[in-house]
Amino acid sequence: MPSETMTNPRADRVRDVAKLATRTARNRRRQFLAEGPQAVREALRLDAARRADGKEPAVVELYASEACLSRYPEIAHLAEATGLLRLADDDVLAAMADTVSPQGIVAVCPMLDVPLDAVLAARPRLIAVMCRVQDPGNAGTILRAADSAGADAVVLTSGSVDIYNPKAVRSTAGSLFHVPVVLAAETAALVEAARAAGLGVLAADGAGPLDLDILQDESAARRAGGVQASDAVAAGGGYRLEGPTAWLFGNEAQGLSEAEKALADHRVAVPLYGRAESLNVGTAATVCLYASARSQRR
Amino acid sequence: MPSETMTNPRADRVRDVAKLATRTARNRRRQFLAEGPQAVREALRLDAARRADGKEPAVVELYASEACLSRYPEIAHLAEATGLLRLADDDVLAAMADTVSPQGIVAVCPMLDVPLDAVLAARPRLIAVMCRVQDPGNAGTILRAADSAGADAVVLTSGSVDIYNPKAVRSTAGSLFHVPVVLAAETAALVEAARAAGLGVLAADGAGPLDLDILQDESAARRAGGVQASDAVAAGGGYRLEGPTAWLFGNEAQGLSEAEKALADHRVAVPLYGRAESLNVGTAATVCLYASARSQRR
Structure with a gap:
């Protein structure tokens, strides 16, 4: 355990960490x-x-209070093993962090994003693509839902929010460190590359002609050996939800653009059973990704 | 169309509307x-x-800009039919509203919540219960997801956020006006009354012994006539997801309490296929409610 505790919230080192709240400094x-x-x-x-x-390391600077390390023994153990740990008091930690209360621990991490080629080379079965999603909370929620559904990667197209924004990082609840992330993809090139890698491409579109429930039913029926090929083509467009799939999710206000929708194999709607006119993008993404995960894994 | 436009953001009437941003004034x-x-x-x-x-009316005061009414003819038509419409400029609307930009229209509405007895008398098939959910955005998202999944009612237990908080109202995206809401229910009494009304009670619990996918599979198999009673009892505890169900969703930080979990027939986990440790409560509620809706409606 290092013996000296940082107590000056105006120290250069503290300011340097705090600057990472800005996109300019991060980039x-x-x-x-x-x-x-x-x-x-x-x-x-x-x-x-x-x-x-x-x-290469995933953490390059690490600051924590003694109280936090006492409270979380696993974190203390991992932290000491890095050789990076510096003790800091609550004023210093608050000055470093974007949150009002960083709960006693802050880390500086090298950016994690990987090239699209690396993701596709690993033969992914489920990818979530955010097309110009703007709200950091939505982006973080979708990344966390993608992790929960076992997605192999998350892509943010150019024009999307910065996933390294502190609010987005918080919303991922740690999933940013689990799922490979591809940044600033150009949607048309991305779709072409995904298709070449054997993925089908579905656009989540509340006005889409295919119903997600039909796709799920047909996938289940194929599993049970009971689907008629002609029925499948009629209702579900022949798409196999159990196959490798990249889902496109649109901007929260405008949804997917016509150009983005046109890139997909099919436009798929989450059914609305009540009187809501639409789902928010985080909710829609959750339902779509879990439907794919379920069809792929049963 | 009324001829006079309100232009004084400091007028008493404007202040009275603005006060509805506080819970005290609302109550x-x-x-x-x-x-x-x-x-x-x-x-x-x-x-x-x-x-x-x-x-009784659902709107008692109504303020809008001419630009907003020109842009949304359906709203203009509905607004004029109320006889309540007063024109206001953007400064007045901004002073009335909690949002920075109310987009040109604000309404004062009588509270909508209904007694639990009235909800249960209508023989509901799907109810979402928020147990001490604290974040207005989460509460609004869950209400909107419940509407989307065709839920018959949403209940907020005592200790939950005020669903009439402006941020919560915004997050519902209009669904607050679609789904009956019951407020300040005491959880034990609620569960007892729901059970007496023929509803099963499931607790959404990431550590629960039942897997939501198993419940869905068994429900689908019963539909297809293929499930063995003994298998069902072994894996899914015999619970029929196609039957009337009240779902309990817990506080975002602590989840459901042990006492709340103990009230349910079963504790059910949404499967985590990836490395996420948990789902946020809005995501979990969406997956659970859609699973019930799908089992009930196929």
């Missing part, structure tokens, strides 16, 4: 902030796995 | 604010339906 340094026990623990777990594999 | 007057075209349109549609049935 210049190719670093971002993880705040709070949940995010930092997942960063440290990834870091430990990478170091064990001789890969 | 004293039993009124709340709907802001923006989507929420106000749904309020006006409900109001028109109620007036046609000779029931």
